[in-house]
Amino acid sequence: MATVLGRWLGIAVLICFLTGLLSHWQQETPAWLTIPSRPASLYRVTQGLHVLSGLVSVPLLLAKLWTVYPKLFAKLPWPPSRRAFAELLERLSIAILVAALALEVFIGFLNTLQWYPWPFPFRETHYALAWVIVGALLIHLAVKLPLILAHWTRPLPSSESASLPEATGGMSRRTLFRTVAGAGALVAITAAGQSVPALAPIAVLAPRRPGVGPQGLPVNRTASDAGVVAQALSDEWRLTVVGPRELTFSLEQLRALPQSRADLPIACVEGWSQSARWEGIRVRDLLRLCGAGDTARVRVVSLERDGFYGTSELPPQFAADPLTLLALRVNGENLDLDHGFPARIIAPNRPGVLQTKWVHRLELL
Ligand SMILES: Nc1nc2c(c(=O)[nH]1)N[C@H]1C(S)=C(S)[C@@H](COP(=O)(O)O)O[C@H]1N2
Numbered sequence: 001m002a003t004v005l006g007r008w009l010g011i012a013v014l015i016c017f018l019t020g021l022l023s024h025w026q027q028e029t030p031a032w033l034t035i036p037s038r039p040a041s042l043y044r045v046t047q048g049l050h051v052l053s054g055l056v057s058v059p060l061l062l063a064k065l066w067t068v069y070p071k072l073f074a075k076l077p078w079p080p081s082r083r084a085f086a087e088l089l090e091r092l093s094i095a096i097l098v099a100a101l102a103l104e105v106f107i108g109f110l111n112t113l114q115w116y117p118w119p120f121p122f123r124e125t126h127y128a129l130a131w132v133i134v135g136a137l138l139i140h141l142a143v144k145l146p147l148i149l150a151h152w153t154r155p156l157p158s159s160e161s162a163s164l165p166e167a168t169g170g171m172s173r174r175t176l177f178r179t180v181a182g183a184g185a186l187v188a189i190t191a192a193g194q195s196v197p198a199l200a201p202i203a204v205l206a207p208r209r210p211g212v213g214p215q216g217l218p219v220n221r222t223a224s225d226a227g228v229v230a231q232a233l234s235d236e237w238r239l240t241v242v243g244p245r246e247l248t249f250s251l252e253q254l255r256a257l258p259q260s261r262a263d264l265p266i267a268c269v270e271g272w273s274q275s276a277r278w279e280g281i282r283v284r285d286l287l288r289l290c291g292a293g294d295t296a297r298v299r300v301v302s303l304e305r306d307g308f309y310g311t312s313e314l315p316p317q318f319a320a321d322p323l324t325l326l327a328l329r330v331n332g333e334n335l336d337l338d339h340g341f342p343a344r345i346i347a348p349n350r351p352g353v354l355q356t357k358w359v360h361r362l363e364l365l
């Protein structure tokens with residue numbers, strides 16, 4: 001049972017780890033990596049899978065712990081021997097694995113609720129813990145390797161497994177597996193509705209639902225939370241583009257420039273995502289107007305001053321993508337104040353957190 005549940009949990013953890021790495025690299029690109037701006041909805045899928053696999057690992061982890069926990073507290077061989085020492089080390093590595101995994105999933109879940117009841121930075125901690133988990137998991141697999149090899153090289157698997165004892169306190173293994181798989185599936189379908197519109201009506205585990213919010217689109221932080229209402233509504237608002245030339249546009253002037261359309265999702269790191277129809281000026285066109293080429297890296301500056309939401313960077317391949325807009329409109333209307341009025345960035349294959357709202361400055365780097 002522990003082996004089968006371990007495989008399921010292993011798959012969930014692997015999906016969660018790999019999609020998490022992708023998300024981390026989006027937000028902190030290493031020098032050796034160029035993230036492509038297409039497919040446009042890639043991040044929506046990978047981050048949706050990240051949050052789903054993390055949620056599904058909760059029932060899997062609980063079930064796995066339930067099947068093995070007596071072993072953690074079993075008496076060590078006595079008197080102390082090499083074997084006792086090796087067993088102690090193994091239990092220590094498992095204690096670290098379980099603790100790190102439980103903490104990782106717990107803070108990840110609270111993050112989807114935008115609740116941060118701890119003093120440490122979420123993303124850095126979540127990332128560091130992921131490596132602790134991978135390390136402890138590799139040790140765990142290495143220790144169990146002889147057992148795993150023995151399992152795969154045993155002579156008659158079917159007759160042998162048929163003769164294994166079935167009962168665990170009255171519940172058959174099959175019933176347990178069905179229950180755990182059912183619990184995992186239930187978690188998945190009641191959470192997936194935050195990205196899959198068809199499942200939205202039963203999305204009781206999803207903190208955000210598609211369609212709920214101004215202009216049919218959820219909002220993470222409102223203009224008043226961000227403290228930008230007065231500046232965003234002011235007649236003095238201007239967009240400044242700083243490149244070889246420095247240009248300044250009023251909202252009327254921006255509206256008079258050639259407008260483009262893009263159907264792109266907001267795909268939040270917290271797992272919810274929703275597509276919308278955006279209209280505005282291609283960032284590429286704005287850069288050309290100020291004399292920049294198509295290899296420019298651009299800093300996007302919001303009216304919002306504090307915190308890491310205030311600025312974001314468009315790597316050259318994102319700035320040059322024809323789908324990357326300084327959006328003025330969404331779903332056929334001027335942007336709602338909470339969606340970034342007067343102007344926001346919307347780009348393909350990007351975490352929502354980088355789709356900066358209330359933009360007033362683009363700077364060539
Ligand atoms: N200036 C600013 N831009 C921001 C944010 C913010 O708090 N401040 N939130 C980001 C996050 S986390 C997401 S998911 C999207 C949400 O966009 P929406 O509120 O228009 O749906 O905006 C992003 N842009």
Ligand SMILES: [Mo]
Nearest residue numbers: 268269352353
């Ligand atoms: Mo977000």
